[in-house]
Amino acid sequence: xxxxxxxxxxxxxxxxxxxxxxxxxxxxxxxxxxxxxxxxxxxxxxxxxxxxxxxxxxxxxxxxxxxxxxxxxxxxxxxxxxxxxxxxxxxxxxxxxxxxxxxxxxxxxxxxxxxxxxxxxxxxxxxxxxxxxxxxxxxxxxxxxxxxxxxxxxxxxxxxxxxxxxxxxxxxxxxxxxxxxxxxxxxxxxxxxxxxxxxxxxxxxxxxxxxxxxxxxxxxxxxxxxxxxxxxxxxxxxxxxxxxxxxxxxxxxxxxxxxxxxxxxxxxxxxxxxxxxxxxxxxxxxxxxxxxxxxxxxxxxxxxxxxxxxxxxxxxxxxxxxxxxxxxxxxxxxxxxxxxxxxxxxxxxxxxxxxxxxxxxxxxxxxxxxxxxxxx
Amino acid sequence: xxxxxxxxxxxxxxxxxxxxxxxxxxxxxxxxxxxxxxxxxxxxxxxxxxxxxxxxxxxxxxxxxxxxxxxxxxxxxxxxxxxxxxxxxxxxxxxxxxxxxxxxxxxxxxxxxxxxxxxxxxxxxxxxxxxxxxxxxxxxxxxxxxxxxxxxxxxxxxxxxxxxxxxxxxxxxxxxxxxxxxxxxxxxxxxxxxxxxxxxxxxxxxxxxxxxxxxxxxxxxxxxxxxxxxxxxxxxxxxxxxxxxxxxxxxxxxxxxxxxxxxxxxxxxxxxxxxxxxxxxxxxxxxxxxxxxxxxxxxxxxxxxxxxxxxxxxxxxxxxxxxxxxxxxxxxxxxxxxxxxxxxxxxxxxxxxxxxxxxxxxxxxxxxxxxxxxxxxxxxxxxxxxxxxxxxxxxxxxxxxxxxxxxxxxxxxxxxxxxxxxxxxxxxxxxxxxxxxxxxxxxxxxxxxxxxxxxxxxxxxxxxxxxxxxxxxxxxxxxxxxxxxxxxxxxxxxxxxxxxxxxxxxxxxxxx
Numbered sequence: 001x002x003x004x005x006x007x008x009x010x011x012x013x014x015x016x017x018x019x020x021x022x023x024x025x026x027x028x029x030x031x032x033x034x035x036x037x038x039x040x041x042x043x044x045x046x047x048x049x050x051x052x053x054x055x056x057x058x059x060x061x062x063x064x065x066x067x068x069x070x071x072x073x074x075x076x077x078x079x080x081x082x083x084x085x086x087x088x089x090x091x092x093x094x095x096x097x098x099x100x101x102x103x104x105x106x107x108x109x110x111x112x113x114x115x116x117x118x119x120x121x122x123x124x125x126x127x128x129x130x131x132x133x134x135x136x137x138x139x140x141x142x143x144x145x146x147x148x149x150x151x152x153x154x155x156x157x158x159x160x161x162x163x164x165x166x167x168x169x170x171x172x173x174x175x176x177x178x179x180x181x182x183x184x185x186x187x188x189x190x191x192x193x194x195x196x197x198x199x200x201x202x203x204x205x206x207x208x209x210x211x212x213x214x215x216x217x218x219x220x221x222x223x224x225x226x227x228x229x230x231x232x233x234x235x236x237x238x239x240x241x242x243x244x245x246x247x248x249x250x251x252x253x254x255x256x257x258x259x260x261x262x263x264x265x266x267x268x269x270x271x272x273x274x275x276x277x278x279x280x281x282x283x284x285x286x287x288x289x290x291x292x293x294x295x296x297x298x299x300x301x302x303x304x305x306x307x308x309x310x311x312x313x314x315x316x317x318x319x320x321x322x323x324x325x326x327x328x329x330x331x332x333x334x335x336x337x338x339x340x341x342x343x344x345x346x347x348x349x350x351x352x353x354x355x356x357x358x359x360x361x362x363x364x365x366x367x368x369x370x371x372x373x374x375x376x
Numbered sequence: 377x378x379x380x381x382x383x384x385x386x387x388x389x390x391x392x393x394x395x396x397x398x399x400x401x402x403x404x405x406x407x408x409x410x411x412x413x414x415x416x417x418x419x420x421x422x423x424x425x426x427x428x429x430x431x432x433x434x435x436x437x438x439x440x441x442x443x444x445x446x447x448x449x450x451x452x453x454x455x456x457x458x459x460x461x462x463x464x465x466x467x468x469x470x471x472x473x474x475x476x477x478x479x480x481x482x483x484x485x486x487x488x489x490x491x492x493x494x495x496x497x498x499x500x501x502x503x504x505x506x507x508x509x510x511x512x513x514x515x516x517x518x519x520x521x522x523x524x525x526x527x528x529x530x531x532x533x534x535x536x537x538x539x540x541x542x543x544x545x546x547x548x549x550x551x552x553x554x555x556x557x558x559x560x561x562x563x564x565x566x567x568x569x570x571x572x573x574x575x576x577x578x579x580x581x582x583x584x585x586x587x588x589x590x591x592x593x594x595x596x597x598x599x600x601x602x603x604x605x606x607x608x609x610x611x612x613x614x615x616x617x618x619x620x621x622x623x624x625x626x627x628x629x630x631x632x633x634x635x636x637x638x639x640x641x642x643x644x645x646x647x648x649x650x651x652x653x654x655x656x657x658x659x660x661x662x663x664x665x666x667x668x669x670x671x672x673x674x675x676x677x678x679x680x681x682x683x684x685x686x687x688x689x690x691x692x693x694x695x696x697x698x699x700x701x702x703x704x705x706x707x708x709x710x711x712x713x714x715x716x717x718x719x720x721x722x723x724x725x726x727x728x729x730x731x732x733x734x735x736x737x738x739x740x741x742x743x744x745x746x747x748x749x750x751x752x753x754x755x756x757x758x759x760x761x762x763x764x765x766x767x768x769x770x771x772x773x774x775x776x777x778x779x780x781x782x783x784x785x786x787x788x789x790x791x792x793x794x795x796x797x798x799x800x801x802x803x804x805x806x807x808x809x810x811x812x813x814x815x816x817x818x819x820x821x822x823x824x825x826x827x828x829x830x831x832x833x834x835x836x837x838x839x840x841x842x843x844x845x846x847x848x849x850x851x852x853x854x855x856x857x858x859x860x861x862x863x864x865x866x867x868x869x870x871x872x873x874x875x876x877x878x879x880x881x882x883x884x885x886x887x888x
Binding site: 128157158189337339345346347349351353354359366 | 580581582583586601602603730731742745746747749750767769771831834835838840856860867868869870871872874875876879
């Protein structure tokens with residue numbers, strides 16, 4: 001079992017041994033996947049205590065394996081490992097014992113970005129996001145990434161995928177946290193994104209490369225996302241632990257938590273609105289996120305340079321287009337609801353197409369139009 | 377006389393083929409043999425003919441009878457050869473003058489009491505008789521109106537075998553039965569029984585109604601998408617009421633196909649066919665050739681509308697089979713060494729829900745997982761969606777109380793005017809509607825202004841349109857301009873056409 005770890009000179013043997021131990025105890029840890037506080041307390045234990053707590057009948061075997069552990073052959077994944085004892089290890093992850101001790105990194109520009117300590121924004125939310133959530137996540141990610149900051153999220157569907165994809169669109173620094181080892185291919189829908197991340201972003205995991213994903217891995221990745229971020233932005237979350245976990249972990253780690261409002265009637269806004277009521281910062285777009293970062297006085301190295309396209313094109317809009325855009329924003333999102341009041345159907349259709357071509361609207365599910373922030 | 381010849385026709389797939397019926401009667405043990413690749417229905421004719429001849433008061437020769445169906449190379453089917461066989465037997469036994477049989481074709485099935493029953497494909501047989509240069513056709517009365525649609529042919533009605541003998545011996549035919557009152561509506565079985573419907577009955581959904589009018593004006597294929605109960609099917613069923621009437625040549629083509637499918641045609645019908653097969657239909661049922669002479673729904677919808685309700689429920693191979701008919705306007709069927717080509721210029725209208733639960737785009741009501749929606753879209757996506765010009769989305773709660781409903785008569789006038797403009801413009805091109813314009817015609821007849829060009833270029837750059845999608849948008853834009861009476865395609869037409877474009881099929885997540 002010991003050859004599961006790549007013998008990179010960067011990560012020390014102790015940290016790699018801990019990663020091996022987590023993989024070996026993966027099945028036992030999975031019993032605590034539903035109980036987040038317990039899982040987090042287990043992950044904060046040191047190695048011996050962890051074996052005591054979870055090994056049970058396998059104790060002798062594990063103990064033997066643990067003592068005989070030595071760095072083996074490199075596995076197939078062309079990644080590298082860093083641990084808390086490396087200078088390259090993100091400083092953000094050092095302050096809490098529950099945070100991982102080792103990270104396997106893969107991707108074109110991974111390590112430098114993490115090591116440089118660029119400010120990072122986590123954009124998280126529901127896996128079943130609406131068109132609105134997807135558009136918002138992607139536009140905030142584009143704005144943040146264009147301003148030189150990194151975007152971190154779990155490699156999952158919905159808001160997470162949209163924010164990572166949005167970051168890649170503007171060639172920004174996207175960091176995806178995987179719940180399995182790096183060598184395990186994600187589900188079909190995420191594979192294109194995964195390949196894109198390997199090409200121009202980076203993927204990190206705390207488990208050995210060929211360790212398959214389990215439920216607890218998903219929960220454990222949430223704390224890495226929160227740990228790596230300076231600001232956690234929640235876009236569309238239902239009022240349930242899976243959607244809010246990153247925000248709650250972020251809160252406990254002392255990160256700035258922000259949320260984007262939605263419609264009060266939508267269940268997908270319940271979680272975000274609850275966060276807002278409980279004191280989370282309200283963000284309406286990438287600018288608000290930047291403002292949060294700077295008022296916190298953290299890392300004022302890069303100057304914010306939000307793509308000026310947005311203001312320019314919105315300001316120069318013809319009045320008829322501006323009127324349609326405003327009404328779509330107000331919830332009249334179908335051609336039928338926009339027509340009426342004497343407006344000609346074809347004129348409205350044409351205005352919708354023009355706005356879509358300006359990048360200010362997107363045609364979503366069921367032919368409803370969603371406002372979005374322009375780019376490009 | 378021991379040898380007699382008669383002319384008959386059989387329907388082989390859709391082709392109607394001449395059959396020479398030769399009967400030889402000679403001394404020997406009484407027997408009746410039919411040779412020449414006859415199918416079961418023709419072989420059973422022996423018993424029907426025997427009984428019919430005796431029961432009509434004639435003599436069935438108690439000798440050795442051999443009937444040959446020439447040419448012997450292809451299989452003959454159906455009971456339509458009965459009348460010709462019986463008359464040939466009578467002629468061979470000297471009960472009818474042989475010369476009379478030379479100048480006419482005989483078509484009909486015999487009952488045991490000697491009466492003549494109509495047979496499938498009368499119109500096609502009448503057409504073939506005229507082409508074969510035979511001046512006269514003897515057939516059962518109930519289908520005589522059908523045969524009379526083909527000019528240049530004397531149609532003699534024979535209700536019984538004895539009438540046929542009388543006619544062939546120089547007597548007068550039976551009187552033509554009085555035509556039943558014309559129902560005049562549609563020529564497909566379901567549409568005929570439908571009450572007259574009007575577009576004005578559709579409340580609200582002005583966007584979808586407009587899309588339907590555009591589709592009708594340019595004969596564009598159209599996809600109606602929306603949650604259950606918003607009126608997709610209702611809308612589609614009103615499409616025939618706004619389509620222009622069939623021209624005479626179109627009506628004859630439609631009648632021939634429907635007659636070959638076994639429907640009784642009493643007069644040429646001006647209403648366009650509307651076919652709405654259930655989604656359990658097989659590929660062979662849709663395309664034709666499920667068995668000999670079987671005309672598929674695509675051919676029956678020729679010059680009319682093929683409506684596929686619940687598009688995503690159709691089997692994948694069935695939908696794939698639609699590609700050739702949609703693309704080429706004809707379908708070539710090859711079965712057992714024979715081939716037939718049916719014309720299939722129909723307008724495709726399909727209806728579907730946006731997702732498996734049907735409530736996609738309705739906010740929180742949709743309970744489908746992302747994977748389920750992706751799977752659902754994949755079933756629809758691909759080659760078929762690529763041939764759909766227009767997407768009309770319907771929404772709940774679009775009651776449109778304040779918008780006056782468009783009646784069928786108003787819509788039809790708009791459509792007729794637009795079609796007339798298309799016909800004038802496309803004169804000499806071999807097509808009559810915008811939907812059939814090819815790339816060359818598009819570049820000649822659809823000139824955009826700079827703004828329109830810019831919009832199209834941008835849409836292509838942004839991946840909203842494929843190359844084929846651009847051509848579709850141009851066709852639809854041309855039709856919108858025609859509906860507005862504009863000779864030029866303006867930017868607003870392109871914009872409206874863009875908003876009606878079907879979604880580009882997305883195979884996988886972004887950033888690929």
